[in-house]
Amino acid sequence: xxxxxxxxxxxxxxxxxxxxxxxxxxxxxxxxxxxxxxxxxxxxxxxxxxxxxxxxxxxxxxxxxxxxxxxxxxxxxxxxxxxxxxxxxxxxxxxxxxxxxxxxxxxxxxxxxxxxxxxxxxxxxxxxxxxxxxxxxxxxxxxxxxxxxxxxxxxxxxxxxxxxxxxxxxxxxxxxxxxxxxxxxxxxxxxxxxxxxxxxxxxxxxxxxxxxxxxxxxxxxxxxxxxxxxxxxxxxxxxxxxxxxx
Amino acid sequence: xxxxxxxxxxxxxxxxxxxxxxxxxxxxxxxxxxxxxxxxxxxxxxxxxxxxxxxxxxxxxxxxxxxxxxxxxxxxxxxxxxxxxxxxxxxxxxxxxxxxxxxxxxxxxxxxxxxxxxxxxxxxxxxxxxxxxxxxxxxxxxxxxxxxxxxxxxxxxxxxxxxxxxxxxxxxxxxxxxxxxxxxxxxxxxxxxxxxxxxxxxxxxxxxxxxxxxxxxxxxxxxxxxxxxxxxxxxxxxxxxxxxxxxxxxxxxxxxxxxxxxxxxxxxxxxxxxxxxxxxxxxxxxxxxxxxxxxxxxxxxxxxxxxxxxxxxxxxxxxxxxxxxxxxxxxxxxxxxxxxxxxxxxxxxxxxxxxxxxxxxxxxxxxxxxxxxxxxxxxxxxxxxxxxxxxxxxxxxxxxxxxxxxxxxxxxxxxxxxxxxxxxxxxxxxxxxxxxxxxxxxxxxxxxxxxxxxxxxxxxxxxxxxxxxxxxxxxxxxxxxxxxxxxxxxxxxxxxxxxxxxxxxxxxxxxxxxxxxxxxxxxxxxxxxxxxxxxxxxxxxxxxxxxxxxxxxxxxxxxxxxxxxxxxxxxxx
Ligand SMILES: Cc1cc2nc3c(=O)[nH]c(=O)nc-3n(C[C@H](O)[C@H](O)[C@H](O)COP(=O)(O)OP(=O)(O)OC[C@H]3O[C@@H](n4cnc5c(N)ncnc54)[C@H](O)[C@@H]3O)c2cc1C
Ligand code: SF4
Ligand code: SF4
Ligand code: FES
Numbered sequence: 001x002x003x004x005x006x007x008x009x010x011x012x013x014x015x016x017x018x019x020x021x022x023x024x025x026x027x028x029x030x031x032x033x034x035x036x037x038x039x040x041x042x043x044x045x046x047x048x049x050x051x052x053x054x055x056x057x058x059x060x061x062x063x064x065x066x067x068x069x070x071x072x073x074x075x076x077x078x079x080x081x082x083x084x085x086x087x088x089x090x091x092x093x094x095x096x097x098x099x100x101x102x103x104x105x106x107x108x109x110x111x112x113x114x115x116x117x118x119x120x121x122x123x124x125x126x127x128x129x130x131x132x133x134x135x136x137x138x139x140x141x142x143x144x145x146x147x148x149x150x151x152x153x154x155x156x157x158x159x160x161x162x163x164x165x166x167x168x169x170x171x172x173x174x175x176x177x178x179x180x181x182x183x184x185x186x187x188x189x190x191x192x193x194x195x196x197x198x199x200x201x202x203x204x205x206x207x208x209x210x211x212x213x214x215x216x217x218x219x220x221x222x223x224x225x226x227x228x229x230x231x232x233x234x235x236x237x238x239x240x241x242x243x244x245x246x
Numbered sequence: 247x248x249x250x251x252x253x254x255x256x257x258x259x260x261x262x263x264x265x266x267x268x269x270x271x272x273x274x275x276x277x278x279x280x281x282x283x284x285x286x287x288x289x290x291x292x293x294x295x296x297x298x299x300x301x302x303x304x305x306x307x308x309x310x311x312x313x314x315x316x317x318x319x320x321x322x323x324x325x326x327x328x329x330x331x332x333x334x335x336x337x338x339x340x341x342x343x344x345x346x347x348x349x350x351x352x353x354x355x356x357x358x359x360x361x362x363x364x365x366x367x368x369x370x371x372x373x374x375x376x377x378x379x380x381x382x383x384x385x386x387x388x389x390x391x392x393x394x395x396x397x398x399x400x401x402x403x404x405x406x407x408x409x410x411x412x413x414x415x416x417x418x419x420x421x422x423x424x425x426x427x428x429x430x431x432x433x434x435x436x437x438x439x440x441x442x443x444x445x446x447x448x449x450x451x452x453x454x455x456x457x458x459x460x461x462x463x464x465x466x467x468x469x470x471x472x473x474x475x476x477x478x479x480x481x482x483x484x485x486x487x488x489x490x491x492x493x494x495x496x497x498x499x500x501x502x503x504x505x506x507x508x509x510x511x512x513x514x515x516x517x518x519x520x521x522x523x524x525x526x527x528x529x530x531x532x533x534x535x536x537x538x539x540x541x542x543x544x545x546x547x548x549x550x551x552x553x554x555x556x557x558x559x560x561x562x563x564x565x566x567x568x569x570x571x572x573x574x575x576x577x578x579x580x581x582x583x584x585x586x587x588x589x590x591x592x593x594x595x596x597x598x599x600x601x602x603x604x605x606x607x608x609x610x611x612x613x614x615x616x617x618x619x620x621x622x623x624x625x626x627x628x629x630x631x632x633x634x635x636x637x638x639x640x641x642x643x644x645x646x647x648x649x650x651x652x653x654x655x656x657x658x659x660x661x662x663x664x665x666x667x668x669x670x671x672x673x674x675x676x677x678x679x680x681x682x683x684x685x686x687x688x689x690x691x692x693x694x695x696x697x698x699x700x701x702x703x704x705x706x707x708x709x710x711x712x713x714x715x716x717x718x719x720x721x722x723x724x725x726x727x728x729x730x731x732x733x734x735x736x737x738x739x740x741x742x743x744x745x746x747x748x749x750x751x752x753x754x755x756x757x758x759x760x761x762x763x764x765x766x767x768x769x770x771x772x773x774x775x776x777x778x779x780x781x782x783x784x785x786x787x788x789x790x791x792x793x794x795x796x797x798x799x800x801x802x803x804x805x806x807x808x809x810x811x812x813x814x815x816x817x818x819x
Contacts, residue, residue, distance in 0.1 A: 012735060028490020028580065040688040044739030045732030049288070051456040054496050054575055056385070057291045073578055096427050097736040107289065107396075107404075115397045116352030124349060125361030131354050135379065138354060138386060142290055177352065 004076060005084040006034060008046070012097045018086060019043075031071040031079075031087065032060055035099070047098035055208060058143030062099045063088045068145040068206045090148040103144055109163050112191060116174055119181030130178040137173035137217060139209040140166065146203035146213060152196050163192030165203035165213045172217035175224065185228040188221055197222070251668060255435040256282040256401070257655035258648075259421060261408050261463060262442030264292035265384075265640035266620025266647070268391035270440045271400045273648025279655050282434060283395070284403045284423065286458050290392050293444050293456060293621075294640065297384025298499035298571065300366060300376030301348075301641070302634030303341035307362040309373035314338040315813045316372050321635060322814055324370040324530050325599075325628025326768040327783060328476065331806045332606035333626040337635070337642050344641035345377050353390040355379055367504045370530040370632040381499050381571045387637060406432060408462070409744055410671040411439065411470040412663055417614035418470065419661035422671040426741065429734020431672055437658045438651035441467055441602060441611075441618040442644070446480075446756075449749045450595035450703075451695035454486055454497035460745035461752030463622040467602045468751060472611040474789040475624040475801070476600035477752070478759035478770045481631055482704050484534035486594025488552035493579050495594040498555065498572060500633045502589075503527045505568050507557035509538070510588070511546035517553075532630045532769045535593040539704050542592065552592035558585055593704055597636065599627040599769065600759070603788060608650030609643050615654055615661075619647040629768025678743045684729025687743040694721050694749060702757050707774045711761040718754050725750055751796075758798050759787040 004025050007018040021042055023034045032050055039046050051057040053072045060071045064087055065079065071087070079085055093101035146165040152158050163171075171184050171192075188194045197218055204213045211217070258274045260267045263285035274281045285292060304317040317338035322329050349355065349363065355377050356364040365374045379386040396402065408423040412433070420435040443463030447455025468474055485498040503509075509527050511517045521537040522529035529537075538553045548554055557565055562585035566573050569584070576582040576589055602611050602618035604625060609617045620640050627635060678684070701714030725747060730740045765779035766772050785800040806814070 026491055029492050030579070033492040039738060040686075040692070044686055044688060044730070044742075045737045047736040047738060051287055051291045051293075051458065052296045053456070053493070054296070054571075055578070056296050056382070056571065057456075059287065059291050075578070100427075100736050102427075103288070104404075110393075111396055115393055118350065124346070126354075126357055127361055128357040128359075131357055134354055138379070138389065139382065141295075141385065174352070177354065180352075 002081070004034065004081050006038070007084045007086045008038070008098070009088045010046070010098055011095065013095060016095070020084065025076055025081070029076045031064055031069070031074040031076065031085070034076065035071060035087070047096070047100045049100055056141060058141030061090055061143045061145050061148070063090060068148050070143060070145075070208050073208060090144065092148045092154045093144070105159055106142070106144055106147060106166065109167050109192070110170070112187065113167065113171060113174070114182055114184060114187070116177060116180055117182040118179050122179045124179070126178045134173050134176050134178070136211055137169045137176075139211060140169050141209060142166065143208060145206045145208065149202045149206050151200065151202065158193070158196060161193045162196050163194070165218065167192060168194060168197075168221055169211060169213055169217045172221055175221065183228070185225050189225050189229060194218065194222055194225060251431055251433045253433045253435060254282060254403070256280045257436065258282070258438045258440065258651045259284065259434045259436035260440040260442060261421065262292070262444065262620070262622070263289055263392070263402065264294035264442060264444055264620060265387055265391060265637060266622075266644045267440065267442030268388070268395050269641050269644025270442060270619055270648035270651065272391065272395050272398060273645045274652040275398050275400055277649065277652035279652040282401045282403060282436070284406050284408060284434065286407045286426070287405065289402050289404050290388055292388065293458065294384045294388045294637070296497070297387070297637055298381040298497065299368060299501040299504065300378030300383045300634045301341070301345055301387070301637040302368070302371060302375050302632065303345045303377055303638055304338060304373070304375060305342045305345065305363060305365060305377065307358055308365045312373035312375060317341070317375065318810070319813055319816070320371050321626070321632060322628070324630050324632040326630060327628065328767065328786065328803070329628030330606055330625035331810055333643070335810060336606060337626055337639060340642045341638040344638065344645065348387065348390055348641065351390050351394045353386050355386070366501060367528060368500055368633040369503070369525070369528045369534070371634070376504070376634040378501070380567070381501050381569045383637065407741065407744070408466065409675060410667075411466050411616070412667050413470060414661045414664065417658070417661070418616050420663050422668055424675060426736055429737065429740070431675070433663060433668060435661065435663055437655040437661055438615050438617065440647050440651050441616070441622050442620045442647075443622045445598035445621040446749065446752045447595045447598070449694060449698045449753045451699040452486065452495040452593070453595040454483060454495055455595070460749045462745065462748045463618065464601055464755070465748035465751040467611060467613070467616060467618060468755070468789065468791055470613055470616065471791060472613045472616055473603040474601065474755050475603040475786050476628070476759070477755040477789055478763050478787060479599035479629050479768060480595060480756060481531060481597035481599060481769050482535040482593040483596035484531055484538050484593055485555055485591035487580065488590050488592040489550040489580060496575070497594065497596065498589060498591050499569070500531075502555060502557055502569060502572060505557065506560055507555050509534070510554045510556060511541045512548055513546055517541050517546070530630055530632065535704060536771060538591070539593055548590045550590055552590040554588035555591045556588035558587055597621065597631055599629065599631055600624045600756070607646065609647035610650055610654070615658065617647045617651050619643045629770060675744065678728050678730040678740065681727065681729045684727045685724055687728050687730065687739055687746055690721060690724050690728060690746055691742060691749075694746070694753065697721065698753055702753070702760060705771050705773050706760055707772060708761065711757055714757045715754070715761070718750060718757060722750050754796060755789040758796065759789060762787055762798055
């Protein structure tokens with residue numbers, strides 16, 4: 001089979017450039033296989049993150065020909081091979097080295113979210129239909145591709161005021177858990193700035209787990225915030241009880 | 247101590263952030279200890295995240311007749327009675343409580359029609375026993391534990407690799423490692439250390455395991471003087487992907503068979519009828535893996551050298567709901583729609599039953615202050631692990647290791663770090679950069695995988711194992727001359743050079759133990775000794791370091807108490 005030409009970002013915080021590599025193609029090969037081939041034969045120090053090689057861990061995110069992808073699920077036969085394939089690190093996060101970026105900001109945002117807090121005296125029974133809705137959000141593999149494409153983070157650099165789609169998904173999973181008793185609308189409105197999201201749906205488009213981030217997580221959460229803050233009766237009740245409605 | 251090293255001090259240091267390490271951390275923290283967790287990847291990316299099929303626990307939500315006794319018996323039978331019976335007992339008794347606890351921390355399992363946790367059938371389990379979330383149970387487990395741990399306040403040091411345990415006389419005093427990002431060195435000082443580093447699958451060519459599975463924890467413990475046990479028992483999972491080449495070895499969960507999938511050879515025959523007519527496709531993994539291997543060797547394999555696994559007789563919607571990640575994995579990586587046609591599958595190196603020898607109640611290893619848990623520890627699974635018994639192992643013994651480590655820290659006085667030992671550790675790490683010439687670690691790794699695959703695989707014999715051992719000798723010599731290019735900034739070649747050392751140590755332990763056990767039992771199949779041996783049924787192989795030599799000894803298994811013996815003798819109800 002023919003060779004494919006890659007142009008891969010090599011560099012660190014101080015800068016870098018695209019470097020060309022040739023890789024022989026095999027049947028069914030994915031971009032991550034090519035990166036491994038380059039490590040083994042041409043550039044042993046090429047920095048790449050990966051673990052499962054099967055789309056389950058969310059480690060191998062990068063931008064392939066400018067599109068945010070899991071490299072372990074990007075088939076070479078789906079890419080045009082008559083021109084070089086570029087592989088670059090996710091743009092919205094600072095580069096550490098080559099394709100590895102500093103995603104630690106995400107872990108800091110995550111720490112702010114109050115965990116699952118069951119209502120008092122719950123009986124641990126749940127209907128599969130109620131669980132289905134929440135399981136969609138729990139599929140998230142934390143690839144951070146949605147964070148990478150969201151323009152609020154990417155173009156406007158609002159990391160200090162905006163939690164980003166990944167964490168709206170996480171909060172949706174907690175808020176809609178059939179047995180959870182805590183309200184997180186304060187956090188959504190203030191520290192995580194859900195109001196800044198203008199529903200462009202770019203996040204949903206890149207999610208490798210097909211989570212309907214905007215329709216199923218963000219919009220319902222925005223509605224909860226509106227209800228809690230701008231419906232005077234609810235507002236009053238919430239101040240009184242500090243609990244979420246069921 | 248040498249001032250120039252970044253040093254962190256905690257009561258308990260946990261190496262590994264999979265289910266075992268995180269569960270241990272939560273428990274140790276609950277006991278009032280200060281706790282650090284170190285891991286090679288980002289938090290949440292450990293092997294546990296990939297687990298698919300489920301957690302085994304006798305909750306009896308689906309089959310009311312299930313109870314801990316049956317789970318205990320199944321585990322012992324699956325392990326061919328080489329298991330530590332006390333661990334198997336504790337595991338079966340405590341697993342249901344640990345699963346309920348996970349639910350109370352926010353995990354959302356699939357439900358029965360009455361609203362309880364749903365359980366599915368799996369190989370070797372008498373009853374429907376695996377609590378699951380579709381085929382992504384591990385993701386649910388690790389997120390739940392990680393969110394809880396972080397919220398409680400454990401300190402997590404991500405992308406940091408430990409390369410040496412430090413000792414203060416006979417007890418452990420800390421660990422030495424480097425940050426992957428910067429390549430800078432770091433010292434952790436602790437009174438108790440829990441090893442939760444997982445397995446060694448990356449020493450084989452065809453494996454379901456990630457780059458992390460290089461046996462680090464076992465090698466670290468061995469170097470520090472701890473004993474390893476049952477190292478000959480390596481589980482080859484019967485169903486890994488075989489095609490296309492890039493995905494060879496990637497796991498196809500046993501849940502496919504649990505949900506009704508059947509195996510066939512190229513002649514369309516359900517060949518398991520010949521190997522285990524009673525349990526058929528849901529026989530234990532050792533049996534199914536050998537069956538597929540044999541079918542292929544005897545010319546009844548598929549186009550790409552595997553067997554067919556077919557679940558397309560079930561409604562497409564059902565398959566997509568119960569096995570969503572399998573559906574996507576095959577559609578996207580192999581162009582196969584599993585709701586329409588069969589998958590091709592073959593054995594893949596999957597799990598290490600052996601590991602660090604520990605005490606059943608506390609998970610303490612044979613060195614003071616050192617604990618081990620999860621896939622890195624030995625004992626629970628004996629000669630063969632049942633599916634689903636790993637995730638429950640992580641929870642049950644993770645909790646116990648956390649308790650044991652916190653307790654030990656409370657009772658021991660301050661430890662000191664030996665500066666000389668730290669300097670030696672830095673020298674070891676820097677050497678590969680300093681050599682003017684030498685081989686690439688990738689070449690040596692490739693040859694190691696080839697050697698283990700060919701000589702220490704599913705079927706073994708004296709010739710092959712001897713050849714394997716001499717291969718390992720020459721690989722060790724080559725690894726001593728390995729050279730690394732580039733800088734210390736996130737340099738995978740450098741990291742592999744270090745991981746190679748661990749893999750070579752642990753691979754040698756595997757090959758030596760396999761050579762010593764002159765019988766076939768569970769996952770260990772000797773062509774030259776094809777049957778059980780009475781004497782060997784009462785012995786565990788133990789590996790330990792004496793000076794620079796690897797020594798092997800046998801340890802007599804303690805008598806099973808009468809009440810457990812009775813349970814084992816009962817026929818299934
Ligand atoms: C694809 C797949 C599917 C599976 N499905 C199931 C299933 O359905 N049911 C079941 O019971 N079992 C299953 N298993 C087995 C089970 O998932 C693993 O045995 C289990 O998750 C291991 O957990 P652990 O906590 O021991 O280790 P891991 O989760 O692997 O964690 C190991 C940790 O140690 C860290 N580490 C390693 N070395 C170092 C070092 N030198 N320095 C610092 N940190 C280090 C790693 O970074 C990682 O954080 C499956 C395994 C695989 C591969
Ligand atoms: S929908 Fe909202 S969160 Fe998603 S990319 Fe657009 S602005 Fe960002
Ligand atoms: S929501 Fe989707 S895109 Fe975002 S981190 Fe999770 S899996 Fe990735
Ligand atoms: S390597 Fe795990 S998602 Fe790509």
